[in-house]
Amino acid sequence: MSQPSDLLLTPAGAYCAGAPPAVVDLLDAAAPKVFMSAQQVAAGPWGHSWILPGVLVRGTPAVLYGPPKSLLSSIAIDLAVSVALGLRWFGTALGLPPTSVAMLVGSSDLIMSGGLLSRVCRSKGRAVEDVSSLHLRDNLRLLRSDAGLNELQTALRRVDARLIIIDPLSLAIGGGGFPMSDPLWTENQLYELSECCMGVGATPLFVDSRHHPDGPPAFFQQWIEVSRVAPYAREEGRSELRLEIGGAAGQSSVHQLSVTEGVADGCFEGRCWEPRIQPDPHPSVINGKHYLDHTRVSLVNAYAHLVDDAYRQKVHQSYLAEEAREAERRLLHGVDEDYGHDYEYEEDPEYDDE
Numbered sequence: 263m264s265q266p267s268d269l270l271l272t273p274a275g276a277y278c279a280g281a282p283p284a285v286v287d288l289l290d291a292a293a294p295k296v297f298m299s300a301q302q303v304a305a306g307p308w309g310h311s312w313i314l315p316g317v318l319v320r321g322t323p324a325v326l327y328g329p330p331k332s333l334l335s336s337i338a339i340d341l342a343v344s345v346a347l348g349l350r351w352f353g354t355a356l357g358l359p360p361t362s363v364a365m366l367v368g369s370s371d372l373i374m375s376g377g378l379l380s381r382v383c384r385s386k387g388r389a390v391e392d393v394s395s396l397h398l399r400d401n402l403r404l405l406r407s408d409a410g411l412n413e414l415q416t417a418l419r420r421v422d423a424r425l426i427i428i429d430p431l432s433l434a435i436g437g438g439g440f441p442m443s444d445p446l447w448t449e450n451q452l453y454e455l456s457e458c459c460m461g462v463g464a465t466p467l468f469v470d471s472r473h474h475p476d477g478p479p480a481f482f483q484q485w486i487e488v489s490r491v492a493p494y495a496r497e498e499g500r501s502e503l504r505l506e507i508g509g510a511a512g513q514s515s516v517h518q519l520s521v522t523e524g525v526a527d528g529c530f531e532g533r534c535w536e537p538r539i540q541p542d543p544h545p546s547v548i549n550g551k552h553y554l555d556h557t558r559v560s561l562v563n564a565y566a567h568l569v570d571d572a573y574r575q576k577v578h579q580s581y582l583a584e585e586a587r588e589a590e591r592r593l594l595h596g597v598d599e600d601y602g603h604d605y606e607y608e609e610d611p612e613y614d615d616e
């Protein structure tokens with residue numbers, strides 16, 4: 263087993279984890295110079311390689327996000343099985359040769375994942391025993407310490423994972439007295455965790471069910487957004503979803519996804535996993551709606567700021583008016599401004615004409 267010191271990231275690995283050896287050599291050669299020239303950067307053999315064509319690129323942190331209860335964990339497991347088996351993912355892209363995949367989930371999610379794994383494999387015409395390159399583990403809180411990160415690197419090396427799915431993000435980071443709402447703290451932890459995974463060649467995909475009205479978090483360079491386009495059909499256990507795939511490598515597509523899960527009976531039978539996907543027939547309409555929604559929210563926020571400014575100005579004017587009335591009262595009633603009490607002026611006898 264490797265010693266903990268062997269698990270630390272090298273400077274080159276911190277910048278180009280999972281990149282070709284030529285890239286590592288180039289960065290190592292440039293390290294003493296601190297900076298690289300524009301010619302070196304332009305001539306570097308950077309390139310991209312796919313984990314899932316058209317969806318996920320190697321060596322770049324990714325996020326699968328959407329509102330709570332939008333099947334994020336189920337979609338993540340379907341993606342993991344597809345990559346591990348080298349199959350199409352919802353028919354969006356051709357699969358590559360089977361790839362080792364690791365999943366870190368919460369303790370309760372691990373219990374629920376067993377039945378879902380069977381249903382997902384059955385929908386693909388496979389058995390769970392066929393997915394030998396998919397590895398799951400719980401206890402996400404171990405990622406909050408240096409010892410836990412070293413343990414994670416050791417485990418990823420042991421299974422030679424090329425993709426690691428971390429679900430949910432909220433349990434993987436946090437602690438230290440800093441809230442998840444602190445963007446600087448969150449990005450620092452995301453950076454450390456991503457570098458830990460990519461340092462051993464595993465591209466991280468985080469599952470995030472927090473509210474992101476303005477698009478994916480800025481840290482991520484590739485994303486899969488999930489949103490509901492219709493209310494949940496309880497009688498059939500059917501969800502109508504929309505998938506929006508994007509990334510800095512140029513991947514971009516929009517799909518409609520309909521998933522039927524069935525309804526459990528008294529013996530917990532009747533559940534299934536039947537996804538159907540097709541290209542979005544009206545992407546411009548939906549994108550236009552999103553644009554209008556975003557514009558409406560922006561206008562509402564701008565109006566709120568204007569109202570707030572007007573209110574503050576009104577309060578300030580009222581305060582000035584009250585100050586003017588108070589000054590007038592002091593002048594008329596003889597209020598001592600220094601001591602705050604009334605006094606009467608006495609006539610000086612020396613100036614008495616009588």
